[in-house]
Amino acid sequence: MVNYLHSLRRRRRKRLAHQHTQHAGDQRVAVIGLGRFGNSLANELMHRGWDVLGLDTDARLVQKYSDGLTHTAVADCTDPEVLRQLGVHEFTSAVVAIGSDVEASILVSSNLLEAEVPNIWAKAVSRQHGQILERLGVHHVVLPEHEMGERVAHLVTGRMLDFIEFDDDYALVKTVAPDIITSVPLGRSQVRSRYGITVVGIKRPGEDFTYATAETVVQKGDVIVVTGKTHAVETFAELS
Known part of the structure; x- marks a missing residue:
């Protein structure tokens, strides 16, 4: 000490000798x-x-x-x-x-x-x-032990690839895109109004993650990142 x-x-x-620096x-x-x-x-x-x-x-x-x-x-x-x-x-x-x-x-x-x-x-x-x-x-x-246990429980019992829950019952999930939103632009798939979630990122095999837009067309096998209320993203992930 x-x-x-x-x-x-x-x-x-x-x-004190460098008062004008960061x-x-x-x-x-x-x-x-x-x-x-x-x-x-x-x-x-x-x-x-x-x-x-x-x-x-x-x-x-x-x-x-x-x-x-x-x-x-x-x-x-x-x-x-x-x-x-x-x-x-x-x-x-x-x-x-x-x-x-x-x-x-x-x-x-x-x-x-x-x-x-x-x-x-x-x-x-x-x-x-x-x-x-x-x-x-x-x-x-x-609460690291509690939060890690909850996270792993979601991964073990569901079809999520990753799960992070924030305050106010809000979560971010990585999952394989379900067939019901593939082959059409996200804007036309109406995922937000039908399932209460927003697709924010997409990853194709062999490629890096990119931001998703209303014009993005999700293909079978794509990995997507979605956000929304915890129950909504859990329900959506089970559609995979």
Whole structure:
């Protein structure tokens, strides 16, 4: 942690010397909790060019992942003073990836909100945990195990190739085009009025995905991406 604080001070002095350049915090994120979810997320963010600060109370985890992340530190983020010393209040994004200790997750999230971090994500281990985080004011709450289980259930029980559900009962599905919409332009197939879905993309064998338009003619064997209310896209996918 001491080494990180020294490097943090150096970066602060450097930023002050370049006030007219883009703020370094635009691409910085603190990931608090380096379990399987937190480490996987931190590494993906690193691959996308983000400056990642990985934090955990477990020194063994911090040591294990220190070579792969931009910065790491052993830190108890339930203490708001620790977050302040690490400069997390200056970050534009933070992720609370703590899963095994609900109380710690809530305390850390509360500290981040108190520090006015603009964009806070938090992992929830249950719906009740998620509701508490939402009531605190956490901007984004995710239930990775539940969401993955629900997604796989749709793929196992239906004819979908992929399924993503958003808020407000809205979903996006990849599926093989049913015969009832092939060989005619999408505008004439009336899929929106008949089935309550919109075809937004199409992929032919050996070709890349392209945007679908009213003039697009879907052929047998094409893979399409459709959006709409969850029940509508589920029903449509079963027509394949």
